[in-house]
Amino acid sequence: MLLSFLMIMGAVGCSVSGFTDTTYRCGDQEVSLQALKEARSASELGPDGREALKGQEVRPIEDLPSWRIIEESDARVALMRELDVSHEQGQGTVGAHALLVVERFGPPGNDGRPGWHLRSSGHCDLRKDLGSLRAAEVTLDPAVPPGVEARKVHVLVTERGCASGKRADGRVRLAGIEQTPAEVRLVIGVEPLASEGVRTCQGNPPTPFTVELDEPLGDRALIDASVHPARRITGGRQ
Numbered sequence: 194m195l196l197s198f199l200m201i202m203g204a205v206g207c208s209v210s211g212f213t214d215t216t217y218r219c220g221d222q223e224v225s226l227q228a229l230k231e232a233r234s235a236s237e238l239g240p241d242g243r244e245a246l247k248g249q250e251v252r253p254i255e256d257l258p259s260w261r262i263i264e265e266s267d268a269r270v271a272l273m274r275e276l277d278v279s280h281e282q283g284q285g286t287v288g289a290h291a292l293l294v295v296e297r298f299g300p301p302g303n304d305g306r307p308g309w310h311l312r313s314s315g316h317c318d319l320r321k322d323l324g325s326l327r328a329a330e331v332t333l334d335p336a337v338p339p340g341v342e343a344r345k346v347h348v349l350v351t352e353r354g355c356a357s358g359k360r361a362d363g364r365v366r367l368a369g370i371e372q373t374p375a376e377v378r379l380v381i382g383v384e385p386l387a388s389e390g391v392r393t394c395q396g397n398p399p400t401p402f403t404v405e406l407d408e409p410l411g412d413r414a415l416i417d418a419s420v421h422p423a424r425r426i427t428g429g430r431q
Contacts, residue, residue: 217322276291291315325384358395380419
């Protein structure tokens with residue numbers, strides 16, 4: 194079977210380069226996989242980084258060598274580490290990484306500069322930067338399980354982000370599909386709501402979506418390739 198890779202550019206309004214494996218996000222933090230691979234241990238932080246870890250509301254880090262330096266300057270420090278066990282965050286969201294960001298902000302201190310303060314701390318998963326598309330959780334639709342002869346795969350797509358609890362009908366986009374003899378790797382995103390105004394964030398229901406394949410699925414695994422590490426797409430909620 195020939196390896197095929199389709200990038201649907203029109204749906205996302207950006208070039209293929211925007212979907213390369215080098216551009217990911219952990220929340221609002223942009224992360225290059227190559228940079229993450231080559232990143233220094235946080236035990237090698239310089240003077241600014243060490244001072245940042247003493248900032249307001251920054252908790253002591255006992256396992257500092259296991260963290261990697263994503264960004265280090267005299268105004269911002271970002272550290273990341275991969276979790277041994279993924280952190281479940283509700284609605285199927287899985288956080289496989291921990292992120293700590295410390296920045297200088299607020300009133301100036303004795304040295305005339307703002308002090309170091311915690312900007313963000315929590316769990317996230319590394320997701321491909323899909324440009325204007327929002328990230329989404331993808332599961333198999335339990336009402337239509339795929340068989341070995343299936344040329345259509347039915348999934349449930351849950352939009353991440355505030356959408357006032359609305360389904361994403363008409364807004365789900367297949368941003369990429371890679372079909373190999375062993376796997377079908379999918380990248381799926383959601384266009385944000387076009388309407389303006391206040392949106393509530395109570396969580397969104399899953400939206401049915403169908404992916405058409407070039408050949409029958411067979412025994413190939415369905416993979417969510419929008420995250421790193423990529424993970425198998427499993428059954429959804431009834």
